[in-house]
Amino acid sequence: MSELHRRAWCVAPTLAAMIAIAATLPVWAAQASIAVAANFTAPAVEIGELFSELTGHEAVFSFGSTGQLYAQITQGAPIEVFLAADQARPAKAIEDGLAVPGSRFTYATGKIVLFSEDDSLVTGEATLRAGEFAKVAIANPKTAPYGAAAVETMRALGVYEALKGKIVRGNNIAQAFQFVETGNAEIGFVALSQIAAQESGSRWIVPEDLYSEIAQDAVLLKRGKDNEAARAFITFLKGPDARAVKEKYGYGAGE
Amino acid sequence: MVEFSELWSPIRLTIELATVTTVFLLVIGTPIAWWLARTRSAWKEAVAAVVALPLVLPPTVLGFYLLLALGPHGPGGWIAGLFGGRSLAFTFEGLVIGSVVYSMPFVVQPIRNAFDAFGDRPLEVAATLRASPWHAFWSVAVPLARPGFLTGAVLGFAHTVGEFGVVLMIGGNIPGETKVLSVTIYDYVETLQWTYAHILAGGMLAFAFAIILTVMLLDRRIGRAKP
Numbered sequence: 134m135s136e137l138h139r140r141a142w143c144v145a146p147t148l149a150a151m152i153a154i155a156a157t158l159p160v161w162a163a164q165a166s167i168a169v170a171a172n173f174t175a176p177a178v179e180i181g182e183l184f185s186e187l188t189g190h191e192a193v194f195s196f197g198s199t200g201q202l203y204a205q206i207t208q209g210a211p212i213e214v215f216l217a218a219d220q221a222r223p224a225k226a227i228e229d230g231l232a233v234p235g236s237r238f239t240y241a242t243g244k245i246v247l248f249s250e251d252d253s254l255v256t257g258e259a260t261l262r263a264g265e266f267a268k269v270a271i272a273n274p275k276t277a278p279y280g281a282a283a284v285e286t287m288r289a290l291g292v293y294e295a296l297k298g299k300i301v302r303g304n305n306i307a308q309a310f311q312f313v314e315t316g317n318a319e320i321g322f323v324a325l326s327q328i329a330a331q332e333s334g335s336r337w338i339v340p341e342d343l344y345s346e347i348a349q350d351a352v353l354l355k356r357g358k359d360n361e362a363a364r365a366f367i368t369f370l371k372g373p374d375a376r377a378v379k380e381k382y383g384y385g386a387g388e
Numbered sequence: 389m390v391e392f393s394e395l396w397s398p399i400r401l402t403i404e405l406a407t408v409t410t411v412f413l414l415v416i417g418t419p420i421a422w423w424l425a426r427t428r429s430a431w432k433e434a435v436a437a438v439v440a441l442p443l444v445l446p447p448t449v450l451g452f453y454l455l456l457a458l459g460p461h462g463p464g465g466w467i468a469g470l471f472g473g474r475s476l477a478f479t480f481e482g483l484v485i486g487s488v489v490y491s492m493p494f495v496v497q498p499i500r501n502a503f504d505a506f507g508d509r510p511l512e513v514a515a516t517l518r519a520s521p522w523h524a525f526w527s528v529a530v531p532l533a534r535p536g537f538l539t540g541a542v543l544g545f546a547h548t549v550g551e552f553g554v555v556l557m558i559g560g561n562i563p564g565e566t567k568v569l570s571v572t573i574y575d576y577v578e579t580l581q582w583t584y585a586h587i588l589a590g591g592m593l594a595f596a597f598a599i600i601l602t603v604m605l606l607d608r609r610i611g612r613a614k615p
Contacts, residue, residue: 200578207580267474273561276578301478301560312560316460317477 163362164191166211168202170218170349171272171305172243172279172324176382177216180375188369190362198305200276206231206354213357214366216240216349218306219278223352236353240370242385243347244325245282247337248313255320255335261292268301270312270321279306282344283322289343325383349387395584397564398572399591405480405568406548409487413495413544414537416488421496421536422525425503436500440493447553450490454558458482478560483568486558487548495544502536503529539606546599550592 169177174196181192195202195212203222206212207229215232217223220239226232249255254266272280280302287293301317303309306324313321328336351370357363369375376386424436442450455477458464464476464485476482510532514524530537552570559566561575569588576585 198578200580204578204580268478268560270560273575275575301562304556304561308557311455312477315455315477316465317455317458317475318560319474 163360164193165213165357165360165362165366166193166195167214167216167363167366168206168210168212169194169196169216170199170202171196171277171307172218172326173216173241173349173384174307175326175330176241176378176384179378180370183374183378184366184369187374188362188365190365192362192366196307198273198276199278200273201305211356213354213360213363214351215354216351216370218243218347218349220348220350223350226352226354230355232352232354233358236367237350238371239348239387240351240375241349241379241387243279243349244341244383244385245279245286245322245339245344245347246325246328247320247339248310248323248328248334249320249336250313250316250334251319252333252335255337257337258290260320260337261287261290261296264292264295264299266319267299268312268318268320269296269299270301270303270309270318270323272306272309272322273302273304277305278347278349279322279324280309282339282347285344286322286339329381329383394563395572395587398567398569398588401480401564401567402549402569405483405487406545408484409491409548410495410541410545412484412488413491414541417492417495417540417544418499418537421499421503422529424496424500439496442490443493447490447551448557450486451554451557454482454486454489454554458485458558477558478562478566480565482558483555483566486554487551490551490554491544491547494547495540498539498543499533499536502533505536506532535606535609539603542599542603542606546596549595 167177167181174194177194177196181194185191197205199218199222202210202212202215203217203226206215206226215223215226220237223232223237227234227237247255247260254260260266271283274280274284284293287296301312303312306327309321310323310327312318313323322339325338328334351367353363353367379386420435420439424432424439456462458468458476460468460474464482465474468474468476468479473479476485506529510528511524514528515521519527550570551568552574555566555568555571556574559568559571561567561571567575569592573585573588573592576582576588
């Protein structure tokens with residue numbers, strides 16, 4: 134009995150110290166879990182680094198297609214901020230009571246590019262009209278807004294029916310890019326941000342009158358309502374440091 | 389609204405893929421299993437390990453290598469070139485190749501075990517009766533190993549039906565060509581069309597149960613046949 138007491142005496146201060154440390158942690162270094170649409174992967178990572186450098190908080194990202202992430206959020210995934218590739222799903226998150234009303238804002242506007250690893254294959258819309266390729270990769274239009282924009286572009290040019298049989302669909306825009314990158318599809322519609330940093334290959338930045346603007350909205354989820362880091366990230370995302378990164382990757386900086 | 393054909397097409401495609409894969413696996417897997425069961429070669433365990441690799445490797449690893457191998461810079465691209473294509477990724481043929489690799493251990497292992505089980509004796513007897521090795525194989529070894537073939541075929545078929553990761557990585561989600569059952573279910577879940585996800589997923593559940601039960605009953609029968 135006395136042995137037990139002695140042990141408890143040793144344990145108690147240690148425990149108390151641990152609790153004290155844990156309690157102070159969120160004040161200076163909280164973590165925010167952030168779900169990001171795949172197209173925004175590269176800038177998000179860069180923004181995340183700046184964010185922890187300048188605020189001391191940490192942003193932990195998970196990437197996927199907007200639809201995939203949204204499905205996970207509806208099932209209680211531990212995510213606090215949602216950076217979608219469209220406006221519909223963040224709006225629905227508020228409607229369904231998953232997100233904080235009034236927290237939705239456009240953090241970026243995206244652009245799509247027709248891209249090929251081949252230096253001369255893509256010359257412009259003529260490439261699509263000629264159709265001299267076996268496969269064109271796009272993101273799944275049902276779940277990824279960049280895929281929907283690609284379909285819209287092909288429809289606007291009147292080539293969709295002709296190209297339909299050549300379309301291969303990546304699970305998200307990252308996979309569509311990977312299909313092009315490995316050469317399995319000669320061309321593909323990818324996000325400008327994915328190829329902004331590289332110079333090889335040929336590309337055609339699709340004119341914005343061929344598809345509806347890809348306004349990408351972010352929203353604070355209810356789970357992150359009381360997390361200081363989550364709120365700080367949203368503020369940071371609207372700020373000038375994040376804006377510079379977005380522009381570097383070819384995004385419009387949003388609102 | 390999803391039409392009936394939209395649900396039926398991936399089911400049919402999956403059955404086709406699993407059937408073709410199983411046939412290929414029996415043709416390719418039988419000599420491998422035979423060799424593994426009979427050889428005294430030092431390479432025996434190394435080859436057995438290679439065959440068993442897909443049991444351990446994540447589908448992403450297989451999918452990644454397959455994507456490169458099937459592509460224009462790999463052997464798949466070369467083969468596709470013979471038929472005027474440039475890549476075997478995103479084709480039914482590509483999926484068959486991927487599935488054969490992926491399901492190989494599930495077919496080879498039971499057949500090998502069956503060959504192992506009856507030992508050298510029946511073949512020696514056949515030889516003393518002047519049966520050629522080829523003749524002995526077909527009229528002695530194969531009938532004796534029949535339960536192994538059955539289990540291997542059932543498992544190979546079932547495992548191909550259940551394939552997801554590899555297909556997701558090399559398939560390109562083309563309806564009627566590479567959009568198999570598992571990928572279709574994934575799509576429905578992602579787009580929140582859960583009624584259809586439930587229909588297909590429930591079907592898969594019943595199918596998987598039936599398959600496992602079948603294999604267990606087969607095993608029991610084999611167990612009883614060999615007292």
